[in-house]
Amino acid sequence: MGCGASVVPPATDEQKVEMMQFALKEMMLAIGTHAITNGKDVKVPAPLDQVGKIRAFVESTRAAAKDAKAKGGSAGDGAAADLAAKAGALGGIGGGMGAMMGKVAAAADSGMAVVGDAAGSAAEAALNAVADAVEKAIQSLDDAFAKVGVEVAGAKIDDIIAVYKAIINEKKVDSPQTLVRGASPHSQVEADACPKDAASNYITDKAKGDLVDKMLPVTKEVVQNSTACKSWKQVIDSYNAANEKLGSLGEVGAKLKQDPIVLDIERYIVEQIVVGYHGLMVTKEASVRANPATAAVPEKATTFARCWGAPDNGVVIVYGAFTATHYQDFKLANK
Numbered sequence: 001m002g003c004g005a006s007v008v009p010p011a012t013d014e015q016k017v018e019m020m021q022f023a024l025k026e027m028m029l030a031i032g033t034h035a036i037t038n039g040k041d042v043k044v045p046a047p048l049d050q051v052g053k054i055r056a057f058v059e060s061t062r063a064a065a066k067d068a069k070a071k072g073g074s075a076g077d078g079a080a081a082d083l084a085a086k087a088g089a090l091g092g093i094g095g096g097m098g099a100m101m102g103k104v105a106a107a108a109d110s111g112m113a114v115v116g117d118a119a120g121s122a123a124e125a126a127l128n129a130v131a132d133a134v135e136k137a138i139q140s141l142d143d144a145f146a147k148v149g150v151e152v153a154g155a156k157i158d159d160i161i162a163v164y165k166a167i168i169n170e171k172k173v174d175s176p177q178t179l180v181r182g183a184s185p186h187s188q189v190e191a192d193a194c195p196k197d198a199a200s201n202y203i204t205d206k207a208k209g210d211l212v213d214k215m216l217p218v219t220k221e222v223v224q225n226s227t228a229c230k231s232w233k234q235v236i237d238s239y240n241a242a243n244e245k246l247g248s249l250g251e252v253g254a255k256l257k258q259d260p261i262v263l264d265i266e267r268y269i270v271e272q273i274v275v276g277y278h279g280l281m282v283t284k285e286a287s288v289r290a291n292p293a294t295a296a297v298p299e300k301a302t303t304f305a306r307c308w309g310a311p312d313n314g315v316v317i318v319y320g321a322f323t324a325t326h327y328q329d330f331k332l333a334n335k
Helices: 013-037 048-070 076-091 096-109 120-146 148-153 157-170 176-181 188-193 198-224 227-247 250-256 265-290 301-307 324-331
Strands: none
Touching: 013 157, 013 176, 013 198, 013 265, 013 301, 013 324, 048 120, 048 227, 120 148, 120 227, 148 198, 148 227, 148 265, 157 198, 176 188, 176 198, 198 227, 198 265, 227 265, 301 324
């Protein structure tokens, strides 16, 4: 009876899941905090789908210019020279993207007014002027969006960390052991095969919508004042205006007109920052999985390390070998 009394009973399934839930959340908090702290390194791309539509507009405009020239000139040398001058002005204007795109709308409103009835060099000059200005504007967008990491993610670190903590702490992950120790039966074989970005992917895939919803209010002002947001709105407002004018200018304009571009740019920027955090989290998660003892866990560091597979007295505890004592240690504060 003396020997039997010294045997430590295994942890129940519920107890093991509770420990794994804790360990997973702490991992998410650790890698999320790391990513947000380094948010200035996040690279947000200009909206690819929308920029693609604008590039398609440029290509079709240039094609129309080529076609117009092939038809021969009916507008006369004076009109051709006038529109060529307009084209040169558009190609070298200053004053930033808003001024440039404003010129596009102006070209559509004035110089392009002859395109519906003109052909030859006059129409070619006017169409290429519009294409040149739009192309120059969208080439500048990449530079504007490259600054978002510093302007937004780097400016609201504490507020964004608070959002991440609230979302992660609210989440109850079903079967957290699969993200920590791999597929059932969660032995060392499955743990070794578990994707090293499982926690990072969960945050990005399952919680992105919640994160964006909560981040928008705390980042709204800085997002709206960012170079990317301002530049995008200038480009799109002017592009849509020019596009609408082109559509009313005869047969050529009708062929060039596209659907207006509509995008919630503030939400897009925040979504892309969350996606950008994912890459930073993946790197940190792989590092912590390789050496769980290095994680900055505020409490229950021993349990965290055990769950993620750090050697405990020289031995890695497999999932099925967690005991009631391990659970008792977990329930003690700062253990």
